[in-house]
Amino acid sequence: MKRALGVSVYPDHSDIEKDKAYLKKASECGFSRIFMSMLEVTEGKEVVKEKFKSLISYAKGLGYETILDVAPNIFDELQISYDDLTFFYETGADGIRLDAGFDGNKEAKLTFNPFELAIELNMSNDVAYLDNILTYEANVPFLYGCHNFYPQEGTALPYDFFERCSVRFKKHGIRTAAFINSQAGKIGPWDVNDGLPTLEMHRHLPVDVQTKHLFATGLIDDVIIGNAYASDEELELLGSLNRYQLELAVEFTEQASELEKEIVLTEQHFRRGDITDQVVRSTEVRKKYKNDANPAHDNTQEFQVGDVVIGNDAFGKYKNELQIVLQPHSDDRKNKVGQITEKELLLLDFVKPWTKFRFKEK
Template sequence: MLGISVYAGLGISLEENIKYLEEAKKLGIENVFLSLHIPEVNNNFLDEIRELLLAIKRLNLNLTADISKKYFEKIELNKFNFDALRLDFGFTNQEIAELSQNIDYKINLNASTLKESDLKSIIAAAGNLENIEASHNYYPREETGLSEKLLVKKNNIFKKYGLDIAAFVPAKYKKRPPIKAGLPTIEKHRFLTPLVAAQDLLKLGIDKVYIGDSRASKEELIDFSAVTRDIFIIPIKINEEISQEEKRLLRLTHKNRQDPGEYLIRSETARKNIKKRIKPVNNNKRFKYSVTIDNHKYQRYEGDLNILKKEYPADKKINIVADAGKAAVIIEKIKEGDKFKFKIKGDD
């Protein structure tokens, strides 16, 4: 479900790339995306590619390699174990159909640009759909990433034919040269963390999510590796004045009520688990995506925890305990009955 990307000949040494692969493997990340055709690479590109392919095989990672027709004929692919080969450009629908019939690895198609008519053409040419999957592009230039609406539209086409779909999220630590502006599939993810953007993609129907950039930091990679389909992980910055009881409630795993308010994510967990009295503090105007906990002045509602999806006025019965604004895109996707937990900034 989760993966990283590695690039040869682009300013990161072979040794650092291999270390990155090893770190990802230790964290349970099993998928790797490797590009075999980048215009800006150095002269050691093919030698480094061969070493990376050997390291990926040694670590037993699942490999999707991105290739153009030009490099398809340069690299002896039969010497390496690929799980999927992404055909970027230069291949006809007839060639795609033939490759899907005759090889031991899957053919991965460009989900961002392929039309349904192309799929029908591949099928008409006896393409083997069981050996075909798809992945979206990443977009190095700012302002050029897909809209959420277009991504979902494209996904619906591929899902109709039963194909798995992959997409990319950016990292902040070492962005890929030469533009160094992040490698997201969706434009609104460009300045988000891998943790948040990955969860958003999964909720949009993506089956496999890769960090697109050259290197994620250790913290980014650890956070990314914790992503699951079952529980939303919401990063928050807590108010320094909150009590230990409020912090304890924040650290619980929560479940959104089946009947949350129209503009609330409302935990059915927190109030049931309150142990100590909560005093009024930080009773300011409640901003959008603030996390609040009701204090003892709200009587039987004491301990009620909410994430707000709109602004509300100040209320002496309600404490503002944290800011969840950096997770806005996933907060908007939490439905009734969904589970969620908070990642408190500064916590291990």
């Protein structure tokens, strides 16, 4: 499934012109999806419709898909029914996210709405919610899944729980989404905003590391910035990110040679299928560079987790093989040429047998 980047906007807490400027910038950076909160509306039905319609129409002109976040109280507030989604269709939205669930049959029926609006489900529950809906023969192409975000510090999901919840959707081929946290964003749906990530471990990480992590899991198709507004630098950083292959940020040592930098930065690496616990081995490069001399340097210390090493001239047939250290060890036949940045070390868990990966200089 194609992967997408998204942003969130909160029309009841922001200025529409600022929202439009934000959407334009994000669009220029390759973002194509909007999470638009409707949880806080207090104005009348027609006023709400026109406000959201104006912003969604502008977003459509930029190529966005817009999903409205709704809850049962919104239907009461606006005096509309789950059995008639005309109101949301008339705003121009592409779908609605159900913050609360029903009995399974109701959700399945909603996927057959005449407007072909997507029905997005809350993924952040480790229960057979989706399975129940599917037993009622839901219209699967119009069924999405999206995790929650968590404004309060310390309340977002732990990774193992997130994984279990996500697998329930991914195994059925449902399009999935999760939220990351901008370190610049101050706007969310509530008066508490300690950031808006899905995973607690992401709350204080840079946006690119959060995004790489979610894509590397293979469980999330769309990554959405939960809070507004992300900085231009954050948007540009995510826009340049490789969505389909893990790119690890590396900091080179002073003694790293031009040859070693070329091996690290220009080659397509993959981990050997017959793996070892000690290192990630990229072995094809040694064949290409077997005739290139590589004198020893930075080779007498104990290598640490995340160090990038390359076999030197003393390593025989393994000269110029690239490795990423997973367990501390010493071997003077290897040169330390760099290290994975500390905040990206968590990504090493996702370099599995045959995983393709590249490096990008920090």
